[in-house]
Amino acid sequence: MEYETPLFFHVMEYAKRADRDVVDMVSGTPDWEPPESLRDAVREYADLESDQFQYPPSEGLLELREEIAARRGVDAEQVVITNGAGEANYLAMARALERDRGSEVILTDPVYPYYPGKTTILGGTQRFVATDEDGQLDPAAVRAAASEETAVIVVNTPNNPTGAVYPEETIEALVDIAEEYDAILVSDEVYDHYDLSGEFASALQFESDHRIVTNAFSKSMAITGYRVGYAIFPPTLVENAKSRHMLVNVATTRPGQYAVLHALKETGPDYFEANRQLLRERVETFTDALDAADAEYTTPQGSFYVMARFDGYPGTLENVERLIDEAGVAGMPGEAFGDSRTDWIRFALVTPRAETAAERLAAYFD
Amino acid sequence: MEYETPLFFHVMEYAKRADRDVVDMVSGTPDWEPPESLRDAVREYADLESDQFQYPPSEGLLELREEIAARRGVDAEQVVITNGAGEANYLAMARALERDRGSEVILTDPVYPYYPGKTTILGGTQRFVATDEDGQLDPAAVRAAASEETAVIVVNTPNNPTGAVYPEETIEALVDIAEEYDAILVSDEVYDHYDLSGEFASALQFESDHRIVTNAFSKSMAITGYRVGYAIFPPTLVENAKSRHMLVNVATTRPGQYAVLHALKETGPDYFEANRQLLRERVETFTDALDAADAEYTTPQGSFYVMARFDGYPGTLENVERLIDEAGVAGMPGEAFGDSRTDWIRFALVTPRAETAAERLAAYFD
Numbered sequence: 001m002e003y004e005t006p007l008f009f010h011v012m013e014y015a016k017r018a019d020r021d022v023v024d025m026v027s028g029t030p031d032w033e034p035p036e037s038l039r040d041a042v043r044e045y046a047d048l049e050s051d052q053f054q055y056p057p058s059e060g061l062l063e064l065r066e067e068i069a070a071r072r073g074v075d076a077e078q079v080v081i082t083n084g085a086g087e088a089n090y091l092a093m094a095r096a097l098e099r100d101r102g103s104e105v106i107l108t109d110p111v112y113p114y115y116p117g118k119t120t121i122l123g124g125t126q127r128f129v130a131t132d133e134d135g136q137l138d139p140a141a142v143r144a145a146a147s148e149e150t151a152v153i154v155v156n157t158p159n160n161p162t163g164a165v166y167p168e169e170t171i172e173a174l175v176d177i178a179e180e181y182d183a184i185l186v187s188d189e190v191y192d193h194y195d196l197s198g199e200f201a202s203a204l205q206f207e208s209d210h211r212i213v214t215n216a217f218s219k220s221m222a223i224t225g226y227r228v229g230y231a232i233f234p235p236t237l238v239e240n241a242k243s244r245h246m247l248v249n250v251a252t253t254r255p256g257q258y259a260v261l262h263a264l265k266e267t268g269p270d271y272f273e274a275n276r277q278l279l280r281e282r283v284e285t286f287t288d289a290l291d292a293a294d295a296e297y298t299t300p301q302g303s304f305y306v307m308a309r310f311d312g313y314p315g316t317l318e319n320v321e322r323l324i325d326e327a328g329v330a331g332m333p334g335e336a337f338g339d340s341r342t343d344w345i346r347f348a349l350v351t352p353r354a355e356t357a358a359e360r361l362a363a364y365f366d
Numbered sequence: 367m368e369y370e371t372p373l374f375f376h377v378m379e380y381a382k383r384a385d386r387d388v389v390d391m392v393s394g395t396p397d398w399e400p401p402e403s404l405r406d407a408v409r410e411y412a413d414l415e416s417d418q419f420q421y422p423p424s425e426g427l428l429e430l431r432e433e434i435a436a437r438r439g440v441d442a443e444q445v446v447i448t449n450g451a452g453e454a455n456y457l458a459m460a461r462a463l464e465r466d467r468g469s470e471v472i473l474t475d476p477v478y479p480y481y482p483g484k485t486t487i488l489g490g491t492q493r494f495v496a497t498d499e500d501g502q503l504d505p506a507a508v509r510a511a512a513s514e515e516t517a518v519i520v521v522n523t524p525n526n527p528t529g530a531v532y533p534e535e536t537i538e539a540l541v542d543i544a545e546e547y548d549a550i551l552v553s554d555e556v557y558d559h560y561d562l563s564g565e566f567a568s569a570l571q572f573e574s575d576h577r578i579v580t581n582a583f584s585k586s587m588a589i590t591g592y593r594v595g596y597a598i599f600p601p602t603l604v605e606n607a608k609s610r611h612m613l614v615n616v617a618t619t620r621p622g623q624y625a626v627l628h629a630l631k632e633t634g635p636d637y638f639e640a641n642r643q644l645l646r647e648r649v650e651t652f653t654d655a656l657d658a659a660d661a662e663y664t665t666p667q668g669s670f671y672v673m674a675r676f677d678g679y680p681g682t683l684e685n686v687e688r689l690i691d692e693a694g695v696a697g698m699p700g701e702a703f704g705d706s707r708t709d710w711i712r713f714a715l716v717t718p719r720a721e722t723a724a725e726r727l728a729a730y731f732d
Contacts, residue, residue, distance in 0.1 A: 042411060045408060046408040054588075055393070056591055083615045086616035223419045225418070227449075227619045248487070248614065253593045253622055254592065254593075255408070
């Protein structure tokens with residue numbers, strides 16, 4: 001069995017080996033600081049009694065699950081703490097597929113490449129629905145693709161790679177479609193703290209036994225290496241998901257859960273707003289330079305990414321490598337995100353040198 | 367789909383809710399201290415640059431993989447850092463099953479209950495081979511059970527729950543059987559630092575493309591909550607395992623990996639020997655009390671566990687709960703480990719009050 005391994009690691013390696021200085025805009029890894037209270041909690045943890053170094057409950061520390069549940073308006077019983085959003089999405093998709101109600105997984109095109117990969121290891125088949133040019137998803141197109149074979153519909157808002165934020169009507173319609181076809185909507189909301197549009201709507205707003213919401217603290221607290229995420233299941237689906245979580249991972253990092261719990265309680269809205277403001281400024285600088293380079297692009301409504309198209313320079317792996325060598329800027333080939341964006345390159349705005357990158361691109365494509 | 371959820375959590379909850387003082391001997395959670403250098407590394411980590419809080423490489427920090435590879439005499443490319451031995455065993459069994467060489471998983475009886483559970487979520491079928499009274503596995507019995515349908519043979523040495531340590535000849539024969547039937551031997555060696563017999567043999571001693579070795583720092587460093595383990599694959603099997611690891615978990619805790627790397631480099635053999643000595647003393651105290659209670663038991667050659675049988679008191683869940691309420695000692699029902707040990711109760715020697723428990727059992731069964 002061959003899996004579709006994401007291209008990220010290949011491109012990052014290539015950029016590292018380059019002979020010149022390269023601005024790395026490949027991966028969605030925040031370059032800003034985690035909350036100071038998170039560092040405090042790590043220090044505190046080092047001196048706790050050794051029983052605090054042992055297994056947490058399999059589904060996660062109760063206090064963390066309760067804190068999340070209170071903020072999201074759900075019951076703590078519905079919350080499973082996972083090894084990042086990665087495991088959360090895996091559990092959610094597995095739970096939907098194991099109901100034996102068909103094996104088709106509806107994904108968007110462009111798509112975050114882990115979703116098709118997870119579909120394959122779970123024995124599902126992929127069916128892609130194209131978004132529009134701005135990355136918006138038309139519920140009518142999803143409905144047209146849905147059938148008795150549909151087990152899951154996976155969406156991501158704010159979106160990686162398009163930067164689209166789906167309006168409330170879209171999310172509501174997707175929940176309706178899931179109910180209509182006895183499918184499960186999996187809504188990956190890991191960029192929810194990076195909604196720059198004010199339009200973000202969580203699938204949790206729509207009460208249903210047919211939607212699972214996944215999230216993580218990886219992006220919101222700038223701790224992608226901690227691996228603390230969560231999934232919120234309907235009561236009818238949660239028990240089997242907990243069993244799979246236990247059988248795959250037993251439990252996830254207790255020190256990580258401890259640090260996140262403290263940071264969650266002690267971090268005010270200013271921290272998150274400051275990070276959004278930083279992103280807004282980078283978006284402006286970067287898109288100004290894209291204008292200067294006569295590139296097409298989408299201004300992101302949320303998440304970290306700008307997709308751009310340069311005239312006569314399709315976003316193939318070969319061209320991305322050439323851009324690394326000749327311009328000193330590393331992005332992700334559009335082909336990694338599906339057939340519809342093979343002409344495009346995705347740039348992640350998670351470097352203090354986004355401005356330098358912008359200048360280099362403007363000069364290179366001048 | 368229903369999974370066989372381990373009984374551990376149920377029994378631990380029951381013990382916690384009891385009206386009286388209970389010595390908890392349910393779960394294999396060390397009560398001794400982690401290495402001091404591990405705490406030092408956690409302190410140090412709190413002040414690192416924020417880029418150290420981001421994704422590690424998917425297969426684990428290179429320095430940690432190299433350190434493990436050097437100690438185990440393998441190539442770093444063969445090592446995947448996992449979310450504890452739990453994920454390591456999941457990846458190993460999945461890798462063996464996805465070769466499409468049959469779907470049967472040979473397990474021992476008694477068995478560590480996560481293995482049959484993992485078999486089920488991976489779509490395999492279980493076939494049990496009984497061990498002898500001391501928990502030793504006869505390779506001839508495994509050979510008799512093996513066929514073209516055999517995808518995996520899973521063993522655990524030092525063994526949970528029996529305390530058996532398999533001699534070198536057994537491991538060598540199991541590798542041979544795996545090769546003969548194009549199956550994969552998965553050798554879970556998570557208790558290797560708690561070999562009290564001096565007889566432990568790792569499957570790594572026998573060069574083969576048909577064996578995967580799994581391990582973790584959870585038990586050896588008394589950090590079951592950190593979730594840092596590893597699997598060592600033959601070069602022919604490692605790439606797909608890395609892909610699955612990436613698609614399920616993306617990567618595992620970077621702070622945990624950092625702490626383990628430092629502790630691994632800075633912890634001498636004295637730390638591990640002191641823990642073994644503590645266990646030896648507890649085994650003696652506890653089995654002396656079992657003698658006084660006229661119980662049958664196996665003196666463990668390794669791991670943390672003693673299985674005992676009390677006359678007229680089979681190890682059902684009901685009797686285990688009665689023992690909690692009436693004697694103040696919590697063990698695990700033998701039925702959790704398979705059909706052959708339904709008369710037995712497993713006690714984990716990971717409490718400073720093992721002596722109190724022993725006295726209570728002696729008095730109760732007097």
